[in-house]
Amino acid sequence: xxxxxxxxxxxxxxxxxxxxxxxxxxxxxxxxxxxxxxxxxxxxxxxxxxxxxxxxxxxxxxxxxxxxxxxxxxxxxxxxxxxxxxxxxxxxxxxxxxxxxxxxxxxxxxxxxxxxxxxxxxxxxxxxxxxxxxxxxxxxxxxxxxxxxxxxxxxxxxxxxxxxxxxxxxxxxxxxxxxxxxxxxxxxxxxxxxxxxxxxxxxxxxxxxxxxxxxxxxxxxxxxxxxxxxxxxxxxxxxxxxxxxxxxxxxx
Amino acid sequence: xxxxxxxxxxxxxxxxxxxxxxxxxxxxxxxxxxxxxxxxxxxxxxxxxxxxxxxxxxxxxxxxxxxxxxxxxxxxxxxxxxxxxxxxxxxxxxxxxxxxxxxxxxxxxxxxxxxxxxxxxxxxxxxxxxxxxxxxxxxxxxxxxxxxxxxxxxxxxxxxxxxxxxxxxxxxxxxxxxxxxxxxxxxxxxxxxxxxxxxxxxxxxxxxxxxxxxxxxxxxxxxxxxxxxxxxxxxxxxxxxxxxxxxxxxxxxxxxxxxxxxxxxxxxxx
Numbered sequence: 426x427x428x429x430x431x432x433x434x435x436x437x438x439x440x441x442x443x444x445x446x447x448x449x450x451x452x453x454x455x456x457x458x459x460x461x462x463x464x465x466x467x468x469x470x471x472x473x474x475x476x477x478x479x480x481x482x483x484x485x486x487x488x489x490x491x492x493x494x495x496x497x498x499x500x501x502x503x504x505x506x507x508x509x510x511x512x513x514x515x516x517x518x519x520x521x522x523x524x525x526x527x528x529x530x531x532x533x534x535x536x537x538x539x540x541x542x543x544x545x546x547x548x549x550x551x552x553x554x555x556x557x558x559x560x561x562x563x564x565x566x567x568x569x570x571x572x573x574x575x576x577x578x579x580x581x582x583x584x585x586x587x588x589x590x591x592x593x594x595x596x597x598x599x600x601x602x603x604x605x606x607x608x609x610x611x612x613x614x615x616x617x618x619x620x621x622x623x624x625x626x627x628x629x630x631x632x633x634x635x636x637x638x639x640x641x642x643x644x645x646x647x648x649x650x651x652x653x654x655x656x657x658x659x660x661x662x663x664x665x666x667x668x669x670x671x672x673x674x675x676x677x
Numbered sequence: 678x679x680x681x682x683x684x685x686x687x688x689x690x691x692x693x694x695x696x697x698x699x700x701x702x703x704x705x706x707x708x709x710x711x712x713x714x715x716x717x718x719x720x721x722x723x724x725x726x727x728x729x730x731x732x733x734x735x736x737x738x739x740x741x742x743x744x745x746x747x748x749x750x751x752x753x754x755x756x757x758x759x760x761x762x763x764x765x766x767x768x769x770x771x772x773x774x775x776x777x778x779x780x781x782x783x784x785x786x787x788x789x790x791x792x793x794x795x796x797x798x799x800x801x802x803x804x805x806x807x808x809x810x811x812x813x814x815x816x817x818x819x820x821x822x823x824x825x826x827x828x829x830x831x832x833x834x835x836x837x838x839x840x841x842x843x844x845x846x847x848x849x850x851x852x853x854x855x856x857x858x859x860x861x862x863x864x865x866x867x868x869x870x871x872x873x874x875x876x877x878x879x880x881x882x883x884x885x886x887x888x889x890x891x892x893x894x895x896x897x898x899x900x901x902x903x904x905x906x907x908x909x910x911x912x913x914x915x916x917x918x919x920x921x922x923x924x925x926x927x928x929x930x931x932x933x934x935x936x937x938x939x940x941x942x943x944x945x946x947x
Contacts, residue, residue, distance in 0.1 A: 586826065587830075
């Protein structure tokens with residue numbers, strides 16, 4: 426039997442990177458994937474390519490009505506909601522000295538408020554489905570600080586503890602809804618493309634990021650997607666409130 | 678290293694304590710002053726309590742960048758330097774969970790508990806760097822008051838838990854940045870468990886103070902809540918040179934809660 430047989434999964438940031446790689450796996454494992462993204466052209470194209478088991482909805486993660494509409498569109502299209510992946514996010518470099526309040530708020534709104542609203546909006550539909558699994562993409566920078574990614578690291582720290590709060594609430598309420606965080610290292614996705622262009626000393630941008638990982642390379646979106654697939658599936662039914670690290674050994 | 682006696686250990690140093698008029702802030706301000714520091718008590722309101730005489734009061738709103746600029750200008754103008762910043766001000770935001778928390782509540786809590794510490798750290802560094810030539814060099818210390826809610830998920834409301842998680846990681850990034858820049862400014866986070874302060878006022882009103890303290894205290898392995906002064910001692914330690922090799926660290930002061938298993942969430946009724 427396919428690993429996600431009949432499960433309906435809503436994916437924020439589903440048009441590219443980790444979200445898109447996960448959408449492919451969801452469909453490949455017998456699930457339905459609703460790709461939710463601000464990038465309509467890219468999202469619709471991928472949904473079409475994935476066929477009848479995929480659907481696109483526009484989503485602005487910082488707007489609660491946009492999330493409510495995405496959840497409603499999901500249950501209307503596929504009849505239920507069993508899984509949520511909060512993969513939408515922005516990666517920005519800044520330090521405590523050069524980050525403005527506006528920039529701090531913008532990054533935290535997309536990464537942290539956006540994840541909060543995803544969880545909040547999905548729980549109702551998951552309760553109706555008899556349970557579900559929420560996967561929030563944090564980062565290795567939700568586990569470790571970084572001098573040059575201050576606001577990003579703070580926002581991912583918020584996602585890390587938010588995830589545990591959601592997990593414990595759902596457990597206490599006996600909703601049969603699990604919630605876990607995934608902490609990728611540097612993954613070769615559009616988010617880090619600008620970094621790959623910036624040479625660091627006599628290293629290329631890519632080399633400077635590769636050498637952070639004991640495995641000596643960047644991660645692939647598919648590698649993170651496989652961890653997410655496990656968390657969305659019934660293979661992980663005793664895991665909730667936990668931190669799943671996928672970082673080529675970086676935090677070791 | 679032989680340390681100076683307690684009453685002069687921090688003499689010549691200037692400290693700002695946000696939320697300094699009550700609770701952990703007032704206790705910290707009193708201990709910093711007792712150790713010889715010049716203390717600026719920054720708070721929304723002047724407290725009338727006996728603890729509030731620790732230093733010069735400045736009306737201040739941590740969520741307002743203009744208020745931070747005014748505070749720094751005031752302190753650098755009058756005291757001429759800044760050595761210690763205790764980012765303590767915070768709110769719980771009320772009892773919201775993931776289903777009941779509104780966007781408005783979320784944003785209010787982030788503005789004070791997360792953005793307030795961001796601004797406090799940013800302006801602390803600016804103030805510490807502006808300590809002029811001819812004066813003793815700063816040995817800066819930023820102490821950010823997070824919570825056990827920044828470490829575990831069942832110790833606070835949803836928006837508060839996220840904000841305190843942000844403070845935990847922000848503190849590490851600030852520490853690493855200051856180390857990289859060779860600023861001689863350290864930054865650490867403190868994670869209190871249940872402390873007998875006004876943040877629990879709704880519970881005190883519902884259960885009575887003594888009963889409420891016993892109720893929350895029973896959720897700590899040590900069997901009681903902490904007094905604000907117990908947190909003040911840790912903040913004093915992190916503010917002083919006694920902790921000179923500590924930066925980017927997270928210090929739990931929680932009666933053992935995060936050491937082991939918590940059977941019930943801290944706030945939910947049993």
